[in-house]
Amino acid sequence: MEKHLPNLTSAEIASLWTAYMNDSMATCILAYMLTHIEDEDIHALVKEALTMSSEHVSSLQKLFQQEKFAIPNGFGKQDVNVNAPRLYTDTFCLSYLNHMSKAGMVGYSGSLAMSARYDLIDYFSTALHKTASLYEKTTKLALEMGILTRPPYICVPSEVDYIDSKEYISGFHLFSKNRPVNAVEISHLFLNIQTNLIGYKICLSFAQTATSKEVKQFMMRGNEISQKHIKLFADTLLNDHIAAPMSSDLYITDSTTPVFSEKLMMFHMSLLSATGIGNYATAAAASQRSDLALNYERMSFEIGRYAKAGADIMIKNQWLEQPPGTINKEQLIRSPNKKA
CATH class of the missing domain: 1.20.1260.10 (Ferritin, core subunit, four-helix bundle)
Structure with a gap:
């Protein structure tokens, strides 16, 4: 049947x-x-x-x-x-x-x-x-x-412990250093370093091969944002004497010959931006130090503004394909013969 x-x-x-x-x-x-x-x-x-x-x-x-x-x-x-x-x-x-x-x-x-x-x-x-x-x-x-970049190593816990102070959650101290990052926070800091490393290399390769000045500038702005975020995450780890592992094998060549259409490159950046915002939201929710959560929120806003600038470029050049949507009933009633 x-x-x-x-x-x-x-x-x-x-x-x-x-x-x-x-x-x-x-x-x-x-x-x-x-x-x-x-x-x-x-x-x-x-x-x-x-x-x-x-x-x-x-x-x-x-x-x-x-x-x-x-x-x-x-x-x-x-x-x-x-x-x-x-x-x-x-x-x-x-x-x-x-x-x-x-x-x-x-x-x-x-x-x-x-x-x-x-x-x-x-x-x-x-x-x-x-x-x-x-x-x-x-x-x-x-x-x-031998090119896999693995997260930092820390000591395996020898006993169970409980949080006994509200200061564990707070990341702001006027007279004392923030508590060390925990394993969950380290894992997200590391992940976001790795994703931004890929992101800034992709931006650089797209900037090298783009033909329009507008797209080149957009890609270089993405490159700068990624490098800034990498430094912030790496510095957070270094403050607790944790080295941020980074790959030295993510090379791109010096070719400037166009490879991909600018429509494809801009779409790819919108995909990476959406993924980055999702990663930051997950990291913010998992981080128990409030200063880390605030940093993720601030950086998500920065990526959101960058993604909006990219969408504007795509709309102007008619590169942004519209996702399926519901029918605009009010428009349909006003103009029954016009596509809603």
Whole structure:
């Protein structure tokens, strides 16, 4: 007996649209990287990721047609020059793949949690499993190559303890030093250093290869924000005599030949900005020192302003594809023959 598929909910529509936009972008970036990678092991993983994203795009297109869902324009061959000179080193490509697989796991788990139809639950759970497998493989390879940057080590607790003072929560002391950061806070400080390291290198590579002055300036502003945030997180750790591990292998070349369309580069930065704001919100909620939470809030606001500036550029150039939305009933009543 054929199972009845209910109509897509707003959450499912949003998840499918977002997945298509992200995967169509990924196919462009991965196809370019694959052209230049020399290391056989890294090449194999990037090829696996490209195959996975391409299959996702194809599956989603079929689902859209089945649901009479307008297929988003997304990104395609017109948005990448795979024959452009090499821009990224092999190790950068591996680090990028590792980073984006982390973001993918978060995205797919959220989409899975918002899905009710059995076919979408199957799609997102499969995508989550494959992305987690890719993360495991990229982490293992980076570890074997000696380029995996691991979080700082601290002493393993020898006994259970309880917070016995409200000062533990406060990060502001006029006459004494803040308490040392705890393991939870260290983990988020480290994570946000790593994500900003990737972010500032991507900004730099986009600034090098962009053709318009406006996009170049936007990318350099993102580069400056990332470096500023890295310094703040690293200084917080150093105040407690904890060195912030950083990779020295995230190289980009000196090529200035355009690789990606400016539409794709701006979309990628909006994706990184959204991920960064999400990371900061999670870190703020997990941090028990109020000064850390305040810093995350302030930096989230800075990224939000940066993302707004990026959206303005995309709207002006007609690069910003509109997500599906509900019908504007008031406009429909006023102008019944006009598209709402």
